[in-house]
Amino acid sequence: MIKFFHSIIFKGVAIHLLLFVILFVSQPEYNIAHFGSFFGYYLFSLLFVLFFVIQQHQALQNVSKQMDDIKNGNLSKNNPPKGNSEFTELYNKIQSLDENIARTQNNLENQRNQLDSILAYMIDGVIATDRRGNIIMCNKSALNYLNTTEPELMQKNIVDILDIANQYSFYDLLEKEPEITIETRISSNEFIALRIKFALFRRESGFISGIIAVLHDMTEQDKAERERRLFVSNVSHELRTPLTSVKAYLEALEDGAIDDKEIATSFINVSLSETDRMIRMISDLLTLSRMDQDKIILNKEMINLVAFLNFQINRLDKILETDPNDFFTADFTIIRNFPDNPVWVEIDTDKIAQVIDNIVNNAFKYSPNGGKITISVETREKDVLISISDQGMGIPKSALPKIFDRFYRVDNESRNSKVGGTGLGLSIVHDIVKMHGGTIFATSPGSGQGTTFSFTLPYLPENNDVASDDWDEFSEE
The missing domain is CATH 3.30.450.20 (PAS domain)
Structure with missing residues (x-):
């Protein structure tokens, strides 16, 4: 009701009535005598005023509605008011403003979509x-x-x-x-x-x-820079140490130790061992160099991973039983945690066998008290996870990010094996797994609490439809 009293219609009618009251008061006798005519003029003029005021009221309502639409984000065209009045001109300007806002909003939306795409990729x-x-x-x-x-x-x-x-x-x-x-x-x-x-x-x-x-x-960049800085010093150190030993033993033999057969034999065996160590390191360096240059080609074949791992573990069990080189000073037990059904994957069997050997040998070396070594296989949606856990010396948390770096070795006071490593084995393992399209990582609760090395290989459940018994037969030997 209050809104009506403030409307242009009410104001127009009120002003029109006020004018006729003034006219009536100015000549009351005449207007009373001709009241019918006077009232007729009033009604006729009132209709004219109402027609005009209602048109203006509708034009204002259109303008107001358009402004509300702009405020609410509804940028659509409405029917313009009739006539060629100032309201029509005002409406056209608002409509033009509406179109400009719509274009600006579209441009902003396009820019936002472009920014989102840039950020996403x-x-x-x-x-x-x-x-x-x-x-x-x-x-x-x-x-x-x-x-x-x-x-x-x-x-x-x-x-x-x-x-x-x-x-x-x-x-x-x-x-x-x-x-x-x-x-x-x-x-x-x-x-x-x-x-x-x-x-x-x-x-x-x-x-x-x-x-x-x-x-x-910065992982790859930092790793490359770190390896570049350390490569020369590491290689020189790793070569100088066995060369120094060999030189010292040869000098001792030259000074007369060769006359003592037992001592001479011991010195020669140590020299041969150090020479073998240098050969292994140079061989590992050449392997890594070929990997860096993408010169190694994988000879993949579809195999049953469970049977393949059983074959590899049977071979390791025989080494543990015989211990031909008297490497192990404690007892080990290898635990198998495999699925009952075959798991078919496409791998280079020689390379993955190298991965298994390296990780298990590390478990032997860093478990001076022996214990259980558990090898597990878990199939997932797009890959298969192979985990190898030991009960050995563990790896400090600070060393976990670096264990796959070349020449990096965790500082431990003792190892189970008498044979030292080159510091390149886990780097080769990392690159082999990466070449297969998998990932490798290590976890350890801390020093003295064992270590778990896990790596993934691409796997699809439909691979199990492949019919092949090659590794099943091989594992039974």
């Missing part, structure tokens, strides 16, 4: 925060690098997500915009090194509304 991770450090946006690469999901990441503080609270507060990031490097484990359980750069996000007014962090995977 960027290799680098991108994280944006508000002015309090709470995460408001991230792309898929950032989620993968941090091994998390978007719901888990959103509205959490960036300092907590990056696990840098001990070094930086959010206000430190705002003031210093540092460049930092962190290590994290991705969904495939591999460790990666991330270099993170921070930049302030400002509005046009200059007000800081948040921070943007760009996460760049």
